[in-house]
Amino acid sequence: MYGNQNIRKDIGNTALRNHHVTIKDIASSVGVSTATVSLALSGNSRISEETCRKIIMTAKKFGYSPSSAARSLAMNKSGNIALMIPNLDQIFQQSFFALAMNGVYDACLAKSYSLRLEVVSDSFVSSRRFIKLFQERSVDGMLYAGSTSADTYLNQLYELKYPFIFAGSYLNGSNLPFVTGDNKKGGALAVEHLLNSGRRKIAHIYGDFNITSSLDRFNGYRDALEKAGIVFDDSLTAPGGFSEKGGASAMKKLLKQKPDAVFAGNDIMAAGAIREIKRSGLSVPDDISVCGMDDIPLASAMSPALTTVKYDIYGIARRAAEKLIDIIEGRQPEQVKEFLPVELIKRDSC
Amino acid sequence: MYGNQNIRKDIGNTALRNHHVTIKDIASSVGVSTATVSLALSGNSRISEETCRKIIMTAKKFGYSPSSAARSLAMNKSGNIALMIPNLDQIFQQSFFALAMNGVYDACLAKSYSLRLEVVSDSFVSSRRFIKLFQERSVDGMLYAGSTSADTYLNQLYELKYPFIFAGSYLNGSNLPFVTGDNKKGGALAVEHLLNSGRRKIAHIYGDFNITSSLDRFNGYRDALEKAGIVFDDSLTAPGGFSEKGGASAMKKLLKQKPDAVFAGNDIMAAGAIREIKRSGLSVPDDISVCGMDDIPLASAMSPALTTVKYDIYGIARRAAEKLIDIIEGRQPEQVKEFLPVELIKRDSC
DNA sequence: AGTGATAGGTTAATCGGTTAACTGATTAAC
């Protein structure tokens, strides 16, 4: 039946080079049809144990892996998820691998190669290029880590019913599912801790209000103050743009108001704030308490060791991906809208 | 001819949902064969301008994107490249997105979804799971950013003639192509600069000799010393494990030898070294000069601003990806073995 | 008139799987 096709004698002795083993090779070697091989390898009970064993053995011997393209085509399922990461400078000016990713991505883009990993700019989003990923069935779902100013365009995905989820942010007034950390609670935890240690004039350095997490952290800060009967004072807040430098220059501004504590919107800005406080001749925590947020590894190495609110990025991303897969596989009909808990890490800066 | 197939009336007015536009839809709408559509869309000159125009218009109107799976299958080319990143703790304890990637990856792995982005452990490499990516034709090539202790297994890829390249490292005694920075030259540049400013007793904090870049930086350091007629002194070197903490504790050890300068294998360790030098009551650069390597964004924000050797990760990664694509597309028969230039950035720590 | 190019397509094979429907033989149930 399958004897008339190209039989490959070289299998098993020489390297296979660019000539891959297919299901037909297995079928003709075992003496069954390709359907049987396919069924056997997927564990279908219709095939006898004996035949099954032979097929599995042969497949192993030949080093057979099903063609992902053929499989995708037949099953109408790519098995891929797009991980979309916004191309924001402040994020990519941090580590080796973020830069490496960027470089690889740009080069591939120039040659029309695509990575499942998508480093997205505002124009990528606003040009709706992300929809093409679904149209060409390259991905079954999309996970968006972070947020851009263009992300309202993503709402289309909801109407088109393409599986999508935000990890670490969300879109106000949108139905798009998300898993993120409880940023508001985090801001409140920080402020409550500072209040408990006797501070009253608590300043805040925020990152950028276009980013939801920044805004939420700020809201947590303000609400906690008001709950404690302290009137919110706008002059005690300043933007730090998520960077060390930004944190320092924000602190410089805030020092004029003579605060006795600062809640920085992230640990990097907290580092800048501490540097500036020291530069001005004041001490942390004696003169000014500093509380950060995120709990990056550097936080415990800073001097003084930074008190911060732990934000479990790993857990958030992982949970979001799991939920996305649930959506793809039809196990999650309801909306996913989760705020995972945050935790205060007490160290020496308060 | 194609009239007997399922004709979709809903195209163009309602959302397409999970029902995708195929080449047949375009063909039957325009009144030509699918072959004509395929040829027209790929710009084949055999098709008249008139027909071509109509096809392109219709494809646009319908929002047609060719199925990537069907295309891969027909053309025997996935259009994908695997970006492999080692899962080393010291690398992933740095930034938001590195962590996010890790979380997404683990979740997908647990559900048999694959990212083109591969975060690889030693067992991933030693179990040869990377070969499967080629066997199932999921990727046309592989780019390995960084190095692990298991990377000798990758040599198999050379024999199997699967397109592969290292970015930012290489494998000693292997034929596998690579693009990396000139680490040896970098070490030499640092030492020469320190020598030129009058320093003689130059210590070195290295990362980890299992990593080629670390070893090369060290060799550059040693060779430059010997070239200047200074005998290499083993007690003036210590491992710092790439981390801030490690840099500080290495410095603590080295201070006993009373060096007048330190070349740290990366900027992070340089930061730790500076912290430790200050803690011991000495000044940078008055008592001890410090030179780092990499030129991370934080380097210019440090106090004093860090003199360092710039290592262009972005450029290396980009170049490597370009070369890989050349190999895939058959434009690069020769071995790629490139060391890209590095550059001394003079600031205030020397 | 005959020959050859050229233009503008079409036909059908192919890529490598999956799976609904069928087959033929044996066994079980009523």
Next chain:
DNA sequence: GTTAATCAGTTAACCGATTAACCTATCACT
């Protein structure tokens, strides 16, 4: 004794493209 179910597969349609080989009409040239 007839119908029904089960076993262990096979057949063939199908997924959605690409592309070599073929076809037909028109035009040019000798």
